[in-house]
Structures are given as C-alpha cells and as structure tokens.
Amino acid sequence: MDIRTRLLETAEQLFDRHGFNATGMDRLTEGAGISSRTLYKHVGSKNGLIAAVLNERDRRFHRLVEEDSIDALFGALETWLAQEAVRGCLFLRAWGETGGDVPEIAEAMERHKQRLRGRISDIVVAEISQHDDELVETIQLLFEGATHMAAYRGVATVDVARRAAQRLANAARAS
Amino acid sequence: MDIRTRLLETAEQLFDRHGFNATGMDRLTEGAGISSRTLYKHVGSKNGLIAAVLNERDRRFHRLVEEDSIDALFGALETWLAQEAVRGCLFLRAWGETGGDVPEIAEAMERHKQRLRGRISDIVVAEISQHDDELVETIQLLFEGATHMAAYRGVATVDVARRAAQRLANAARAS
DNA sequence: TGCAGTGTAAAACGATCACTTTACCTTCGC
DNA sequence: GCGAAGGTAAAGTGATCGTTTTACACTGCA
Numbered sequence: 334m335d336i337r338t339r340l341l342e343t344a345e346q347l348f349d350r351h352g353f354n355a356t357g358m359d360r361l362t363e364g365a366g367i368s369s370r371t372l373y374k375h376v377g378s379k380n381g382l383i384a385a386v387l388n389e390r391d392r393r394f395h396r397l398v399e400e401d402s403i404d405a406l407f408g409a410l411e412t413w414l415a416q417e418a419v420r421g422c423l424f425l426r427a428w429g430e431t432g433g434d435v436p437e438i439a440e441a442m443e444r445h446k447q448r449l450r451g452r453i454s455d456i457v458v459a460e461i462s463q464h465d466d467e468l469v470e471t472i473q474l475l476f477e478g479a480t481h482m483a484a485y486r487g488v489a490t491v492d493v494a495r496r497a498a499q500r501l502a503n504a505a506r507a508s
Numbered sequence: 509m510d511i512r513t514r515l516l517e518t519a520e521q522l523f524d525r526h527g528f529n530a531t532g533m534d535r536l537t538e539g540a541g542i543s544s545r546t547l548y549k550h551v552g553s554k555n556g557l558i559a560a561v562l563n564e565r566d567r568r569f570h571r572l573v574e575e576d577s578i579d580a581l582f583g584a585l586e587t588w589l590a591q592e593a594v595r596g597c598l599f600l601r602a603w604g605e606t607g608g609d610v611p612e613i614a615e616a617m618e619r620h621k622q623r624l625r626g627r628i629s630d631i632v633v634a635e636i637s638q639h640d641d642e643l644v645e646t647i648q649l650l651f652e653g654a655t656h657m658a659a660y661r662g663v664a665t666v667d668v669a670r671r672a673a674q675r676l677a678n679a680a681r682a683s
Numbered sequence: 684t685g686c687a688g689t690g691t692a693a694a695a696c697g698a699t700c701a702c703t704t705t706a707c708c709t710t711c712g713c
Numbered sequence: 714g715c716g717a718a719g720g721t722a723a724a725g726t727g728a729t730c731g732t733t734t735t736a737c738a739c740t741g742c743a
Contacts, residue, residue, distance in 0.1 A: 336720090351607040354529035358701060368721055369702075379701065420604045421596070425656060429595045430605060432526040446660055470665065471650075471672045478653030481600060485621055490645065497646045497676065504675070511690090533731060543691050544732080554731065 337375050340365040345386045349423055353383060353430045380435050383427055387441040390423060391448065398452055401459035403472070403502060406452070407495035410479060414488050421481045449473065461506045468505050472498045512550050515540040520561045524598055528558060528605045555610050558602055562616040565598060566623065573627055576634035578647070578677060581627070582670035585654060589663050596656045624648065636681045643680050647673045 343364040347356045358379065362369045376382040398409040413419070420426070424442040431438050453476070454469050461468070479494035518539040522531045533554065537544050551557040572584040588594070595601070599617040606613050625648060632644050654669035 351609075352529070352605040354527070354700095355605065355607060357699075359699090368723090370704090370722090371720065373702070374719080420608065421600050422656065425596050425659060426601070426604050428659075429601050430527040430529065432530060433595065434526075443660065467668060467671075470668045474650050474653035474657060474665065474669050474672065475646075476653070477656050478649035478651070481597065481652050481656055482649060484600060484604075485618065490649065493642060493645045494649050496642075497649065500676070500679070501672065504679075529730095532729075534729090543693090545692090545734090546690060548732070549689080 336365075336367060336371065340367065340372065340375060340382075341386050341389050344382055345390060345423075346417075348383070348386060348427075349417060349419060353427055380431070380437060383431075383435075384437040384441050387424055387427060387438065387445065391441070391445045394445075395448060395452065401456050403456060403460060403495065403498050406456055406472075406476065407479070407491055407498065410476065411488055411491045414480075414483050414491065419480070420484045422477070449476070457502070460502050465505055468501060471501055511540075511542060511546065515542065515547065515550060515557075516561050516564050519557055520565060520598075521592075523558070523561060523602075524592060524594060528602055555606070555612060558606075558610075559612040559616050562599055562602060562613065562620065566616070566620045569620075570623060570627065576631050578631060578635060578670065578673050581631055581647075581651065582654070582666055582673065585651065586663060586666045589655075589658050589666065594655070594659065596659045597652070624651070632677070635677050640680055643676060646676055 340361075344356075344361055347360060347364055351360075358369060358372070361382070362372055365372070372382070376385050394409070394413065397412060398406055424445045427438050428442040433439050450469065450473060453472050454464075457465055457469050457472070475494040475498050479491045482490045515536075519531075519536055522535060522539055526535075533544055533547070536557070537547055540547070547557070551560050569584070569588065572587060573581055599620045602613050603617040608614050625644065628647050628651070629639075629644050632640055632647065636643070650669040650673050654666045657665045
C-alpha cells in the first residue's frame, strides 16, 4: 500500500480514537510504520496531516452517498458509523480542538459542510420534485443530530432520523 | 465573586474558545487571576477542572429549561447559544478530546445527555399527553443537530429545528 | 498572642510536544 | 555503474505541558 494512504488511514483512526492533540507524532509514525522525516516530507506539519486526513475523509464520504435519496443518505451514515468508531463529526472536532484558528482545517470543515448541504439539496429535489430550503435544513439537522447522538446512543438512532426525514418529505410532497 | 465561580467561568470560556488541550494551566490561572497552587487546591487536577466546568454547565443548562414545552426547550438553546460562542456540544467535545478515557469526564457527559433526554421525555408527555419514545428521540436529534449546526451556520438554524419538532408533535397528537 | 487557613509569586519538576538534523542505506532510470 | 530520489534510525532542538515545591503574606478565630 502507498505510504501516504497508509499514513492517512492510520492517522484518521488514531485521531478519532484519541483526539487530535492527544495523538503525538510518535504514535503516528509508529502506527504508520514510517520515520518522522518521511511523514514531514509528505504532509509538512501536523496541521497539514490533519487537513489531509479531513479532505480524504470528505472524498470518501461523498463517494459513499452517490444515489440521490434520503434512504441512501442515511444508509451511508449507517455504513460510515459502523466501520469507524466515530465520536461525533471529525471535521467539527478538528475545528473545535484548534479553536478555528488553523485556516487549512477551518476550510476543510467548511468545505465538507457545504458539500453535504449541496448533496441534501439534490436529494430534496429528487424526492419531492421541487426546491424546499426548510426541508433541506431540517434533513441536515437530523443528519447532524444522528452523527452526534450515535456517539453516545449507538447506530440505531440513525433509523429514527431516517424515518423522521422521510415523514417530513412526504408531508412536503403532499402540500 | 467567589474564587471557584470565577475559575469555572473563565475556564469554560477558554475551553470553548480554544479547546481543552490547547488551553494550558498558565492561561487558566492568569485568566482567573489566581495562583496555580490555589487552582489545584480547588479542583485537584486539569481533568478535575474540566469535570467541574461540565457539571456546573449542566446545572446552568437545566435551570434554563424549566418549563415543559418544545418552545421553552429550543428557546433555551437559543439563549444558550447567543450568550456563549459555542462550537458544538462542550460535553461531547471534552469527551472526544480525552478519547473517552477519563472517567469523571465521560460520566459528566453521560449524565448530561441522560438528563437532557429526561427533560425531553417530560416535554413530550406535556405536549401530547402520552409517552412516545420515537418522538422523544426525534426531538433530541433535532436538538443535537441544532447545537452543532449552529456552530457553522449560526443561531437561525434553531428556529428550523423548533418548527420541525412542533410539526412532528402535532402529527403525533393527531394520530 | 498565636496558629490554622487561605491566598500569593516564582522556580523547578520530569515528561512530552512538534519538528529538525545527521548519517546511512536502498532502489532505479539513464 | 553512477547519481538522484526517497527511504530508515536515532539523537537533539527549544518550547511547553501538567503538577509540585518553596518561601512568604494576610486574615480571622480561640
């Protein structure tokens, strides 16, 4: 496997499990099986590594939600949560730990949330054949809520969010 | 003002603004205007301080939601977000930064979420005159979602969450 | 009068942080 | 067969971390 890929995958797991600040460079290099010199050649700095992890995660997430349906959206979240022991949104966590003061991290977070909203907007049009900003925002609320509630209540909460989204979409379709 | 109160208020602001790990003891003692010896006399350790901050915040939050109505719940969240520049749920943030490995912090988080759920459960009974676990969970999803979306989209998102909760409660009442 | 309690300032603790440096080894295209 | 590219291990950089210690000042109660 490619060194960079291995590094990003290891880092993502460690960051999620222990937090960003609490994960030292030693643990990262040891986990990825590379020297610290190589790590710095590839990502420049720890913040660079965090940003790279987030951007790769964003790409992976959107590859997971390709179909334009509410079911696909929450199905993706379920898969997402099952294969990674997420403790809330990793983008918001990185942003919070750095106080919003690291541009590359703040931008990665912002970009991810924008893309998420775009996706949901497409889904709403596909589901009810018209634009409805309130419905988009509500589904995003449910999605964001499920992401964080799953951290302390388990994946089952995603189903509740999905059903609520579908009920609201049905109501919007009827009107 | 009481030393302990001043310490907890300062710490809460600094933790929220910069994150827990990134806020050193120097900044805390300087911010509260006390010596490090006094700080350790009062809270024992940094983790003790974090736990104390969370528990005090929990008490303050529940004092804010005394009325049993959906409107009061989201109204409280709005007040909450307006007077503190929150970057997501401070309980989940503390829990995430410490990897869930610090018992006193994990317990503070768990207790807060349990109490929140209890409150919402009471609200549902007051609003639709019967128990409805699915509705409770959905309202919690909207609440949790609003807490985190407000971090990057502003307080306005709370209104959307409130309206969705009310619509779902109305539907549950009718059935 | 004296002493316990509570506070201060400031230095020191060892550990750990992100990051750099030095010196050496392998691999591969020309 | 040579040089550049890209890797390793390991020591060292200065700064900062959470925490403890030393030495001293003020207050209020017995």
